[in-house]
Amino acid sequence: MSTNEGPIYYCVDRTDTIVEIGGSWDRFAEMSGAMDLFAHKVIGTGLLSHISGDVTQSFVAAALDAARVLNARRVMPYRCDAPRFKRFMEMKVEPVPSGLLRVSHRLIRTERFPYELNFKASATGGSPTIRCSLCGRISGADGWLEPEEASLLGLVRTGDVNQVIYTVCEPCKSVR
Numbered sequence: 001m002s003t004n005e006g007p008i009y010y011c012v013d014r015t016d017t018i019v020e021i022g023g024s025w026d027r028f029a030e031m032s033g034a035m036d037l038f039a040h041k042v043i044g045t046g047l048l049s050h051i052s053g054d055v056t057q058s059f060v061a062a063a064l065d066a067a068r069v070l071n072a073r074r075v076m077p078y079r080c081d082a083p084r085f086k087r088f089m090e091m092k093v094e095p096v097p098s099g100l101l102r103v104s105h106r107l108i109r110t111e112r113f114p115y116e117l118n119f120k121a122s123a124t125g126g127s128p129t130i131r132c133s134l135c136g137r138i139s140g141a142d143g144w145l146e147p148e149e150a151s152l153l154g155l156v157r158t159g160d161v162n163q164v165i166y167t168v169c170e171p172c173k174s175v176r
């Protein structure tokens, strides 16, 4: 995915069900390895069902509700990293005249990781590492760490898939 492919977007109704999608969605899903997100499979599904982590689901649901109640656009930066790249993204939520909310995702820029880092949402828990869905940082003993810092401290491993539980860190909660 590069910056000139344009945003992808979807529209959700009042129950946060995806009712319309657009942009280079299938290409985005393919490049993200998210084959289950292909366009024809997501229409009619609940947006929150595609989001890992209870806290992140609540956070996104609250952002959608706020956009509805205030009838105002909200723009939220977040990270959606690939194994070799930090991907700085932007999510925009805006009410549209049809009464739906249009949610678009745009890649702002990428930055290379010094080495490959793989993360996967943990389904079971176990001895999980906690990662923020929005800024991509990892919970450490003294605060939130960039993935490469967490790697230097041995909290995440290179050349392996790191099982993580997704949440929203306090700094991200407080600025949005």
Ligand SMILES: [Zn+2]
Pocket: 132, 133, 134, 135, 136, 137, 168, 169, 170, 171, 172, 173
């Ligand atoms: Zn965060």
